[in-house]
Amino acid sequence: MKVKLITIVVVVILLVVYAVTGVYQVDPSQVALVKTFGKYTHTVGPGIHIHAPFPFQSHVIVDVQTVRKQEIGFRTVRPGQYVQKKEEALILTGDGNIVSVEAVVQFKVNDPVKFVFRVENPEELVKFTTESALREMIAKRTVDEILTAERDRVSYEVHQITQQLLDAYDVGITVINVLLQEVVPPQTVIAAFDDVNNAKQDKERYINEALRYANNLIPSVEGEARKIILEAEAYAQQRILQAQGETQRFLSILKEYKGSPRITETRLRIETLEEVLPKAKRIILLDGSQNITLLSLDKLIGGGEK
Structure with missing residues (x-):
């Protein structure tokens, strides 16, 4: 019992x-x-x-509320300590170079039923999808673009493409962000990249110095050119006014000549002699008998040769 x-x-x-x-x-x-x-x-x-x-x-x-993440190109061992995964980190660029990329994709579950029952390992699917989109976007750009101006653009495009693919797979996941934590040349070629970057910086510096010199020189040259142009215009205007004055003078003399030819002719000769004789030292005269007479102005005015 x-x-x-x-x-x-x-x-x-x-x-x-x-x-x-x-x-x-x-x-x-x-x-x-x-x-x-x-x-x-x-x-x-x-x-x-x-x-x-x-x-x-x-x-x-x-x-369904915690933000999950998948790491590409590295793994977190413990907070503040990471291990690089070279086979994931190395990506070929559009110009045939290689860059080392470490990225993180953050996501949440928006449909738990699809997340659990649609695929066997949805978190790994997120990682592979993001890595595929990342390689595709980097393959469309040069290494310089990836390392500088296009970095944020690549993050945005990878985010969009990853979300589109996951929506097509219908796995109930919302991608929050794709962060490119580190984008650098591989360790073996960092020295060569540094040399190239230094050369580019020197090139930019020389160009800037040349532009600065040109900017300082051009105003001076333009001012000198302007001065020459103004002087030429002033000279041309002076010659034009002088020519116009001579023309008016000639026309007035012509008018007088038509009215009194002999008087005008005599006056012109006298004016010419008044202008020429003060500059002459000796004068040769030819009289009616064809005899040549030499006059010395110095003797006539009381001087004389010694």
Whole structure:
């Protein structure tokens, strides 16, 4: 009788323990997907719940609020310590160079049912999809673009492409961000890249110095050219006015000549002699008998040669 009682107690305890296996707790950031005979039936939210014990029912807990991440090109060993994965980090650029890229994709679960039951390993799918999009975008650009101006653009495009692919796979995932944490040349060619960058910086410096010299020189040259042009214009204007004056003078003399030819002719000769004689030292005269007479102005004015 005692053995029978013990057996009953043990059976009851086992039944209670078996029934308790159907009790479970869901945290505030989680939901539970309940399966009946292995098939999904419904979803329950945070709190303490109970369902029929295995194998009748079971559940899968899914965190739908925490931001998850996948690392590309490196792995976090512990906070502040990382290990590089060279086989993932090295990516070929569009101009035939290689860069080492370390990236992080952040995502959340927006549909836990699809996330759990659509694919076997959805987090790895996120990683492979992001890595594929990253390689595609970098392959379209030169190494200089990747290392400088196009870095943020690559992050944006990889984010968009990854989300489009995951939507096409219908896995219930929302990509929050794709961060390029480090984009550098491989260790073996860093020295060569530094030489190239230094050469480019020297080139830019020389160009800037040349432009600065040109900017200082051009105003001076333009001012000198302007001065020459103004002097030429003034000279041209002077010659024009002088020519116009000579023309008016000639026209007035012509008018007088037409009125009194002999008087005008005599006056012109006298004016010419008044202008020429003061500059002459000797004068040769030819009289009516064709004799040549030499006059010395110095003797005539009381001087004389010594």
